[in-house]
Amino acid sequence: MTTEPSIVKPLDFIRQIIAADLASGKHQTTITRFPPEPNGFLHIGHAKSICLNFGIARENQGSCHLRFDDTNPGQESSEYVEAIKKDVHWLGFDWGEQLHYASDYFEQLYGFAVQLIEAGKAYVCDLSGEEMRQQRGTPTEPGTKSPYRERSVAENLELFEQMRKGDFAEGERVLRAKIDMASPNFLLRDPVLYRIMHTSHHRTGDSWCIYPMYDFTHCLSDMLEGITHSLCTLEFENNRPLYDWVLDTLSTPCHPRQIEFARLNINYTVTSKRKLRQLVEEGHVLGWDDPRMLTISGLRRRGYTPASIRNFCEIIGVGKRESWIDMGVLENAVREDLNTHAPRVLAVLDPLKVVITNYPEGESEELEARNHPQDPEAGTRMLPFSRELYIERSDFMEDAPKKFFRLSLGREVRLRYAYFITCTEVIKDEEGEVIELHCSYDPETRGGNAPDGRKVKGTIHWVSAAHAPQAEVRLYDRLFTTEFPDSDKEQDFKSFLNPESLQVLNNCRVEPGLATAGASDRFQFERQGYFCTDEQEHRAERPVFNRIVTLRDSWAKVSAKKK
Ligand code: ATP
Ligand code: MG
Numbered sequence: 001m002t003t004e005p006s007i008v009k010p011l012d013f014i015r016q017i018i019a020a021d022l023a024s025g026k027h028q029t030t031i032t033r034f035p036p037e038p039n040g041f042l043h044i045g046h047a048k049s050i051c052l053n054f055g056i057a058r059e060n061q062g063s064c065h066l067r068f069d070d071t072n073p074g075q076e077s078s079e080y081v082e083a084i085k086k087d088v089h090w091l092g093f094d095w096g097e098q099l100h101y102a103s104d105y106f107e108q109l110y111g112f113a114v115q116l117i118e119a120g121k122a123y124v125c126d127l128s129g130e131e132m133r134q135q136r137g138t139p140t141e142p143g144t145k146s147p148y149r150e151r152s153v154a155e156n157l158e159l160f161e162q163m164r165k166g167d168f169a170e171g172e173r174v175l176r177a178k179i180d181m182a183s184p185n186f187l188l189r190d191p192v193l194y195r196i197m198h199t200s201h202h203r204t205g206d207s208w209c210i211y212p213m214y215d216f217t218h219c220l221s222d223m224l225e226g227i228t229h230s231l232c233t234l235e236f237e238n239n240r241p242l243y244d245w246v247l248d249t250l251s252t253p254c255h256p257r258q259i260e261f262a263r264l265n266i267n268y269t270v271t272s273k274r275k276l277r278q279l280v281e282e283g284h285v286l287g288w289d290d291p292r293m294l295t296i297s298g299l300r301r302r303g304y305t306p307a308s309i310r311n312f313c314e315i316i317g318v319g320k321r322e323s324w325i326d327m328g329v330l331e332n333a334v335r336e337d338l339n340t341h342a343p344r345v346l347a348v349l350d351p352l353k354v355v356i357t358n359y360p361e362g363e364s365e366e367l368e369a370r371n372h373p374q375d376p377e378a379g380t381r382m383l384p385f386s387r388e389l390y391i392e393r394s395d396f397m398e399d400a401p402k403k404f405f406r407l408s409l410g411r412e413v414r415l416r417y418a419y420f421i422t423c424t425e426v427i428k429d430e431e432g433e434v435i436e437l438h439c440s441y442d443p444e445t446r447g448g449n450a451p452d453g454r455k456v457k458g459t460i461h462w463v464s465a466a467h468a469p470q471a472e473v474r475l476y477d478r479l480f481t482t483e484f485p486d487s488d489k490e491q492d493f494k495s496f497l498n499p500e501s502l503q504v505l506n507n508c509r510v511e512p513g514l515a516t517a518g519a520s521d522r523f524q525f526e527r528q529g530y531f532c533t534d535e536q537e538h539r540a541e542r543p544v545f546n547r548i549v550t551l552r553d554s555w556a557k558v559s560a561k562k563k
Contacts, residue, residue, distance in 0.1 A: 030062030303532025
């Protein structure tokens with residue numbers, strides 16, 4: 001694991017609190033938790049929370065629990081549970097023995113609800129959801145007390161038991177906390193603690209038809225697990241008084257501290273499971289792991305490395321203020337990681353045939369190519385060279401301006417790791433489109449240098465036609481055309497989908513070694529960007545690559561350094 005920063009950075013406000021709690025002896029250990037609801041796949045926002053919670057536990061030799069907050073049976077499934085576990089592991093974190101489910105606590109939670117009723121702090125309410133909303137009051141006016149608020153403890157206990165037994169229909173009754181209908185905090189105006197749902201649960205089946213609400217479940221689950229610090233995003237700030245009320249009212253032996261931090265927002269995307277789910281279910285993307293989605297599984301399939309995502313989370317830091325992170329910061333994190341690690345290879349995305357007319361027919365040779373420009377340890381490989389090659393169509397221009405340093409009629413260019421070639425003839429089809437180039441090569445320039453010291457300005461990549469397998473390459477662009485797709489009140493976020501976010505190139509040609517690349521292998525296609533074999537669809541007979549990210553540095557800079 002390489003998440004430990006090499007430079008000592010000041011601690012963020014959460015780590016400061018935790019350090020102080022350890023120093024003062026308030027806690028002997030630090031126990032955090034990551035509590036996803038299994039109602040969808042994890043996204044980049046969750047990665048921030050995972051890195052924070054598991055990171056803090058690791059730094060303090062504590063532990064971090066993975067807890068599924070599974071109290072909404074309608075939308076949850078074990079498929080999501082498995083996907084979430086896989087993603088957390090892939091990011092490089094491990095919960096050890098500490099795998100938990102809120103549903104494991106259903107019996108205990110029921111017991112706590114009974115205790116609240118016995119203490120006169122909760123009551124069964126027969127108002128409908130709509131009636132409760134109407135009687136909730138406004139920010140300036142208190143709500144109306146429910147006519148059922150003063151039911152006797154005995155009646156409440158009996159009704160709550162009947163709720164559990166399934167004697168009532170959905171929506172007929174709820175259990176509410178008896179707190180304060182005049183509180184300025186709406187969440188304290190007698191919030192619902194239990195509701196009736198005649199829905200099977202993916203783990204408890206039909207054992208229950210009442211399910212506890214988030215605000216009741218979360219604090220008690222934290223308490224039961226001995227969590228010391230319960231870290232959540234800022235939108236839960238108003239829930240904190242309720243979190244504390246439940247634990248205080250029940251006088252629990254342990255009272256975790258809830259601390260809120262700013263959620264991660266990235267432009268040109270949406271980070272809400274509900275919206276990501278819409279994209280999947282309505283077929284706007286190919287699945288949760290579509291490489292255009294900023295889900296963890298999408299990023300993995302796209303070719304992002306776990307280290308790059310951890311580094312990204314470290315760069316953006318943890319604070320109290322809402323902010324937007326530029327997508328470029330994420331792209332840069334993977335670019336930096338791959339720049340040091342990814343082997344360099346040659347691949348032609350839009351091939352144009354080149355015939356080297358003075359190269360003997362039927363012959364070929366092997367040329368040595370470096371696997372990494374800055375890392376001699378990465379070694380070299382041999383590339384076949386022959387009379388017929390492919391180059392990138394955009395590397396040839398017929399009426400080229402003076403500043404065009406690639407191939408043009410009568411001009412000389414270097415083929416990377418190979419020879420200087422000069423274009424002698426342009427072959428066109430009936431429509432006038434260039435279909436082939438005839439070139440001559442200078443055998444004296446083997447390896448890419450002329451013994452007479454003559455220079456060429458441009459270096460282009462190529463592959464040998466007879467040796468280069470055909471490949472499919474998928475180029476991805478941002479999924480949305482606008483920076484803040486889900487902040488427009490008038491327009492649905494899906495109306496900002498980028499119709500050109502996926503471009504499939506079917507006829508690419510890659511150097512021979514790439515056919516035998518394994519699943520999820522990453523490369524730099526020289527001059528083009530970083531690519532990854534597709535986790536699902538890559539085959540030796542039909543290589544499939546995803547573009548992870550384009551190159552920031554131009555070829556010019558790279559070759560200037562080299563020669
Ligand atoms: P979504 O709004 O996407 O459905 P959620 O908060 O409902 O997210 P949960 O499964 O409940 O999803 O989240 C698990 C944990 O991840 C929570 O502690 C939540 O605060 C955190 N989390 C979710 N989204 C973000 C985000 N964008 N940035 C940081 N943490 C996040
Ligand atoms: Mg949630």
